[in-house]
Amino acid sequence: MTENARPASFLTFICLAALLGVSILVSRLHLGPLRIVIILLLAAGQGLLVLLNFMRARLSSPLIWAAAAASFLWLGILFSLALSDYLTRPVTW
């Protein structure tokens, strides 16, 4: 496992660097609202790579998966219910 980890890590690193580069480029383009979506998706992709590869979440037990997933789910609860207020308020500007 130790010998295999190094090539995998390096590949992850290259992908991360590439995704970062792309997102910086995209931010310089005039893509309208799509720009934000793409940049955030690229960030999410980088986050996933760090989570799954560097942090070896895939090599850990189901319990660890559940703990990590729960945190993200709860963050989702915070965002979705709070935004359900903000996004349904009457627009005043």
Add this chain to the structure above:
Amino acid sequence: MSLAFQAVEIDPRRAPENYLSKRGIFSWLFTTDHKRIGILYLISIIGFFFIGAVAALIMRLNLLTPRGDLVQAEMYNRLFTLHGVLMVWFFLIPSIPNVLGNFILPILIGARDLAFPKLNLLSWYVFMLGGAFVLYAVLIGGADTGWTFYTPYSSTYANSHVVLMATGVFVSGFSSILTGLNFIVTTHTMRAPGVTWFKLRLFVWSNYATSVIMVLATPVLAITLLLLSIERIWKVGVFNPALGGDPVLFQHLFWFYSHPAVYIMILPGMGVVSELVAAYSRKRIFGYTFVAFASIAIAVIGFLVWGHHMFVAGQSTYGAMVFSFLSYLVAVPSAIKVFNWTATLRKGNIRLDTPMLYAIGFIGLFAAGGMTGLFLAALGVDMHVHDTYFVIAHFHYIMVGGMVLAFMGGLHYWWPKISGRLYPEFIAKMAAIVTFLGFNLTFFPQYVLGYLGMPRRYHAYPEQFQVFHVLSTAGATILGVGYALPFFYLLWSCRYGRPAGPNPWKAKGFEWEIPSPPPTHNFEVTPVQTEPPYNYNPAEPDPIEARGE
């Protein structure tokens, strides 16, 4: 029946080594034994409770007369802030998890200690540091924002020690997080052989659910208080509408934690009640699996309802409707528990010992308080009673009528294990009844007051409300007696109580198979669980011989 003062000494040469044997202040301050840490917490929270109770007493005395002439409005605001902050974060939240949970949870799962004993000790020091900040803030004048710290008053306009108070609460939050983390890991990794999830004691299930809430909710409180303090210190707008900030954002962030926090406060109490109902009906809990899952359901659904504190704050109507609907949902698992406890009582071999009196009191008062929660979840009704005494009565029914009674019940149930001594039963029963009566006299009139329109956090009021306030204050003094009695007789029992032996209640569970007080490492040999929990047979005759008092 008399409270004799003949010391029942235990010969130290023949007494077995137990967790209390090692003497000296440093053996306490540097302990990593979960049982000692539980005692450290017990002493601390009693201290904080006392201060919070004195604040309440002064408020209630002031409210005897409509003109509010005992204290000024300014002082009154500081009193209810101090009362709320201390009672919520320094008494209710740590009470059962950090006292009873710390002491008994590892034993219930057959472990020698928690997973991280040093983190456990750290959590107590962090707790005390938070308490020191708050007490210092109180000594130099306190805050007047209410325990809810609403912006922009707290962040911009208040002239009181908001940042200090908020810092104390912020610090105490880390104690919560460490405790929750410790309990979750312990429950997952340190169960003895045979202790599968569905053979766990319900007290463990409840504390596990509580710990999940602690871990997921408290960090949001931390960032909220941090943002509040930054806004206040550097006068920059995060929640200040004058600078484009939204005060409702503060409320969203604050209540995202503080609503689940009320479940942090009540779930451990429910766990204790499950234990007491089983032990004192000598019967398996009806619907064990449902009760276990109900704890998890309360923890999860409890995160989805926070907007019901903000119905009149300015959130969108659609958001309010969603939160109202979800708030009805959260009552369901609580109701499941109440039904299951009641079903357990049916055809049980019931013994009305002191802990059982507290448990039954809990079931009734929690149900009453919980039902008024449903009133509050209805948007239209909430418009009328929001920010009135109705809300105060609602949460005191649950927190004081429920949680504090559960804490007392658990403390009495496990007292022989903790101290090795029996408390005097007759006086204990009297104290429980006095507490129950005093509680109802204090808080029932407050439902009426709120419905009639008396606002909360007011130091003066129109004349027509006076009779209810007088009743409430009278009840409060009786309630105080009910709390004071156990303080004295439990202390008395430490020296003069009869030695308890390992299982005075003839109850089932790992904790009753080890000596009282337990040895430092709990078990000589790691126990193995072969039977289901609460393996009572109600048909067999009551094994507890009558004790003459």
Add this chain to the structure above:
Amino acid sequence: MSESPSIAVHEQFDDLAQQRESAHLGMWIFLGTELMFFGGLFLGYTVYRISYPRAFAEAAHHLDLVMGSLNTYILLTSSFLYSLAISTYRARHRGPTLVLLGLAMLLGIIFLGIKGSEYYEDWEHGFLPGPAFTYQGPDHDHVLLFFVLYFIATGLHALHLLIGIFVTLVLIGLVVRSWFVKDREVAIEVFGLYWHFVDFIWIFIFPLFYLLGGP
């Protein structure tokens, strides 16, 4: 090199596997709390970005994209090096492990240095919230809001990184002094999780503040 006997398992645990599992689970739960902590802040950012998109875009243009990008690459690299360090430690290659940990730490210090210089620049140009804030545009209040959130987010992140640097220093010392001791592996793995998490948070802070403003 002969293996010294492993340190006894802490007394509350039955065996090394239980101790290891507990350490890992404990760290993941702690990282979950950190995620919720930053998450609250990100909610605030989201609410205000939705409310004031123009002001936030304008404010973002005053951040140094070059420095920010450089910093992101630096942190990414240090995360990668940490990952390698865990592998080399497991393979019992002491020298490379120490070098990798040291480099990762060094990159963290460089990150902080660059951040510090960015802060200095921001202050010089009048973007530090407080009395030194001198921006005069039409969206003054909302630009101020952006910078308040920016300084809090990056400041908290920097604090977490600083703590990470200190702990890495301690870890390096431990590795130097008691080599081939089984529970050090857990310490490095578990702390590596923290380091990667600090990188993870920055992966979101960077685009939210530097990139969403547009060209």
